[in-house]
Amino acid sequence: MTHAPFLTLHGVSHSLPDGRLLFRDLEAHFDHRPTGLVGRNGIGKSVLARILAGTLMPTSGRVLRSGPVHYLPQQIRPQPLQTVAGLAGVQAGLDALARIEAGCAQPGDDELLGERWDLRECLARILDASGLSHVDADTPATRLSGGELTRVALAGAFLGGADFLVLDEPSNHLDRQHRDALIEQLRRWPGGLLVVSHDRSLLDSLHTIVELSETGLRRYGGGHAFYARTRAQEHAAAQxxxxxxxxxxxxxxxxxxxxxxxxxxxxxxxxxxxxxxxxxxxxxxxxxxxxxxxxxxxxxxxxxxxxxxxxxxxxxxxxxxSQRETVLFAPPAARGPDRVAALTDVTLPHLAGATRNIALSLLRGQRIALVGANGRGKSTLLQVLSGRLAPLGGRCELAVATAYLDQHLSLLDPDRGVLDQLRAINRRTGEGELRSRLALLGLGPAQLRPPAGQLSGGERVRAAMACALYGENPAQLLLLDEPDNHLDLEATAALETMLRQYDGTLVAASHDPHFLDALAPTHRLEAGAAGWRLTPWQAAAR
The missing domain is CATH 1.10.287 (Helix Hairpins)
Structure with a gap:
């Protein structure tokens, strides 16, 4: 790369097909400094990323680019017959290389390959470095998990020779090990970089943060920690x-x-x-x-x-x-048994290896951070504890009411309003009192009647928490499977606040150490190569 990479917005506005204006007259310049783009869900970050990358035209205004831009979307959806090489964007180059080596080159093969005569080896090296040594260029992409799809697409981004990378939530579906590897790869990237993310560790590794809000774009120097401090100071000054x-x-x-x-x-x-x-x-x-x-x-x-x-x-x-603290109405604490759940010589379904078997007791008031690499069985364990999955062997006993919040918040009916769902599980409490409790969670009249599926991610998490805790029999054991995965920073902070106020037993799986720290865990349950290991929580050793 012989020139300084840049992306520049001049008077960029964009409206959705229904006529709603997302943003107006944006002016910004992104250069070689790695930048994080943040903002609440629904504000238009992904749309702006696509406009910057050139995959979507703005309603008005223009974008200047120093050279090719590689865009990584938030959702990676492989085509039915697509291979790993195709998903990585190097299939055409590999095909050209194969024809040249076979002596049957076609016109244009030299241009397709360029100077990348070692493309096959480069792909193998970056797949291996990404923890994907078990796949090769011809592996069908449809066989890969969500995390593996993301890692292959990222490998293609680094191989593409672009001036600028625009990555939309690249750490979604990645476990802690692969998030750390991604951060290290991005540190070594020599070109321009814009990352849309809510991952605080990833944002902290970047040079600057730009926030998209109703008033436009605002630049904050430093990573997430600086951004959070500045926002807190601004909130205090506003108050x-x-x-x-x-x-x-x-x-x-x-x-x-x-x-x-x-x-x-x-x-x-x-x-x-x-x-x-x-x-x-x-x-x-x-x-x-x-x-x-x-x-x-x-x-x-x-x-x-x-x-x-x-x-x-x-x-x-x-x-x-918009920055008011969320207040969780604390249901009266039920005394209940000291042991709220027990797994006795349980064999977990769908698993192989050491984490297939587990013996575990959960005590009243424990707050457990559930950690481990993808595929080790964290979600399976939560589903067995919740009663959604039956163990293959052994016994699972629950002594208290339990609520399970998965990534899709299936506890909520997407076709019914929040107030309607809450009234169905709590006939004893008047509607006015239920409305007051929901208002303390930041759910006002505008969020109570529409189908829950139309709410933002943060609103749906708050509604799911309300259904778990505001029923006539509130959950004394709360099981959470990466509830922060698709939340913006503001919604994640609200969820952390709610969970800190919860005084029941809590088991939460997440790859975000900041999120787990904020829950004030008492214990750490790790799914590792040697099996399940329960130890006291030490934030410094997370």
């Missing part, structure tokens, strides 16, 4: 402005009331004096008219002043409204 605006509103409202009372007293004295004065009727009329005019002007001025004060308070409140 301070709100408090000061409310106090000023009260003071000036009192002063306006005093002005009105003084004006009313003057008018009353004027009427008294006029009634006792020996003035001609025409003079009395003029005096009365002047008084009414003055009184009318004062009322108009006071109304304008009150509206101005109210607007200041509304603007200050709007600055903090």
């Amino acid at each position: 301070d402005r709100l408090d000061r605006s409310k106090a000023q509103n009260r003071r000036q409202a009192r002063e306006l009331d005093r002005q009105r009372e003084r004006a009313e007293r003057r008018q009353a004295r004027g009427r008294h004096d006029a009634a006792n004065a020996n003035l001609a009727p025409i003079l009395l009329g003029l005096r009365k008219g002047r008084s009414e005019t003055t009184s009318g002007k004062l009322r108009v001025q006071q109304q304008a002043a009150r509206e101005s004060l109210a607007q200041q308070v509304r603007e200050a409140a709007a600055a903090v409204a």
Whole structure:
């Protein structure tokens, strides 16, 4: 690469097919510095990434690019007959190389291959470095897991020779080991890099963070830690402005009331004096008219002043409204048994190796972080604990009400409204009280009636938590399978807040060490090559 890579937005706006405007007049310049793009779900990050990469045209404006851009979408969907080489984007080059080596080259093969005479070896090396030594160029892509598909697509991104990589949630479906490997690969990437992500470890490895919001794009220097500190400071300052605006509103409202009372007293004295004065009727009329005019002007001025004060308070409140802390209504803690669940000599289905067998007791109040590489059986264990899967052998005993929140939040019916679902499982509590509890979770009237499937990821997680805990028999054992996987940073923070307030027994699987730390675990249950291992949680050794 002989020139500095860049992507530049000039007046870029985009509207959805239904006419909804996602963003307007965006101006930004992305250069060689690795950049993370963040923002709440639904704000338009993926659309903007596609526009930057050139796979989607903006409604208006233009994008300048220094050279080829490789775009990695959030969802990797292989074609029915696609191979690993095809998914990596090097099938055409390998076919050209094979024809040249066989002595039957076709016109254009040299251009397809370029200088990449070692393409076959390069693909093998990067697959091996990505933990995919068990596949080769001809392996059908449909045989791969979600994490393996992502790793193959990333391998293609690094092999493509692009000026700029635009990656949309590249660490989704990757376990901790492969997330760390991705971060290291991106550190070594010599070209431009823009990553759409909610992965805090990945974001911390980048040079700068750019946030997309309703007001446009804003750049923050540093990685996620700097971004989070700055946002926290801004929120504190916004809350301070709100408090000061409310106090000023009260003071000036009192002063306006005093002005009105003084004006009313003057008018009353004027009427008294006029009634006792020996003035001609025409003079009395003029005096009365002047008084009414003055009184009318004062009322108009006071109304304008009150509206101005109210607007200041509304603007200050709007600055903090989206960042208000989520409050989980804590159901009365049931005493219950000390042992809430037990697996006795259980053989887990769909597994081979050391993690196929497990013996485990869960105690009241334990908070367990469930960790381990993909394929070790974490999801299977949670499904057996929840009763969704039967063990092949042994015994699974549950002594308390249990709720299971998988990545798809299948606890929720996507075709029914949140309030309707909650009322169906809690007939004892009035609708007004249920609405109040949902409001504390950030679910207002606009989120209660529409089908749950139409809500954002963060809203659906809050609704699922409500259904788990606000029923007549609230869950005392909460099982979570990567609930943070598709949440934006704001929604993840809200989920962490909710789970910290939960005082039952908790088992949570996640590849995000920041998320697990935030839950204040008591224990770590690791699925490893030697089997299952339960140890006290030590954040420093995560």
